[in-house]
Amino acid sequence: MSKKALTLTVVANMTSNYGEGSGNISSVQKVFKNGKSYATRSRESLKNAIMVQSGMYDDLQTSVDKATQKLVSNEINATNCRALEGGYMNTKGKTTNIRKSSFYLTDAIACDNFVNETRFHNNLHLASNFAENNNLNLQADAGKCGLMPYQYEYDKTMKMYSLTIDLEMIGKDDNFEAEEASPKEKADRVIAILDTVEMLNLVVKGNLDNAEPLFVVGGLINRKTHYFENVVKVKEDKILVTEDLKDRIKNGCSAALLDGGNFKNEDEIKSGLTPVSVTKFFVELRKEVNTYYGV
Incomplete structure (x- = not known):
């Protein structure tokens, strides 16, 4: 069965977005589920951080014509402009061109309910x-x-988010008759995103926030979906080692653990999921991406 996507589910320590303020008071963004409030960092915030830190926005050009939008044309499109890989909607006169993003993120939602600090x-x-x-x-x-x-x-807690990249869409733009990006360029774009996820950091209220993975699971699969989103669960600083999680890892994927006591059940994680180090996980994933594109 051919592989079509790369999917990751990440558990990391990170701070939250700030929502609407009232005077000199700022509140973190939250979602309400299961009768409780959970701090969150939005998918838009994560995506912007990844695009900026990966260098994918280095060639971004914008235009202002009633609305501020990404500059798109026959000469500048997703085949030759990395900044457009995250999708765009561009309107010129009566013509509107839309290209969906080739990668998707979920919100990063806290694993435990919000406690006000x-x-x-x-x-x-x-x-x-x-x-x-x-x-x-x-x-x-x-x-x-x-x-x-x-x-x-203030909130800095374990949060979980998922990232899925459509490998078949990278470096292509059906809105224009342009030759798609080279296999090397496609692989480089995906690897740039992976490099950023591995070393992700966020600046929040002037503070540098290390948001690297404490636990990550994923790989190249045949389904364009957040494959591990519903089977990775964290409760009281413990990864729930379930049969469903084990089965999905066996389907051509792997898990990685940042060793050092971040989770209370590290021994159970190691025996049940046989994770590799985070560094090795991303090294192997980069190799798989290069192989996929024939680089």
């Missing part, structure tokens, strides 16, 4: 500097000095 900060140093340079008394003239306390919900 509020952090309090202020801009005291900046306000003190302004007061000193303008002969003001910080206590008496706090408003004039711009002194502002603020607070925000």
Whole structure:
């Protein structure tokens, strides 16, 4: 049975997106399921981070004509512009060209329900500097000095997300009569995404957030779907080692574990799933991608 897609499900420690704020108060984005709230990082945020960090957006060009959109033409399209691999909708006059993304992400949803941790900060140093340079008394003239306390919900927890790449769609653009990308270019685009997932980091409120995989499972399969999304479960810092998860791994896939006590049942994971190291997992996956494209 021919392989058509590459799919991964990742468990990583990461912070959440921030939603709507109220004054000087910021709240993390959440989803509600099973009667509880779970912190989340949106698929759009993850996709943008991957496109930027992978260099896929390095050749991005935009146009502004009533709406800001990715620049697309006969000369610039997904066959020769990596930035368009993530999909586009481009309208010129009465013509609208749409190309779906060749890879898809789910939201990264916390494995445990949300527990509020509020952090309090202020801009005291900046306000003190302004007061000193303008002969003001910080206590008496706090408003004039711009002194502002603020607070925000903080969340960095284990979150799970899935990524699936349509290998047959990479480097092609049916909207234009352009020769598709070379096999080497196709492989390089997929590998650029994999490299980023392996070393993913996010900048949140000025802080660098290491979001590398603690556990990852996947491989090349014949179905264009998030194959492991429904069988990877984390409960109380334990990966649930189920028969369904084992069966799907045996279908030409593999698992990887970042050793070091991130999960309470590491011994069970090792005996039940026989994971490799995260580094070896991605090395082998890159080889499979190159083989798929004949590179």
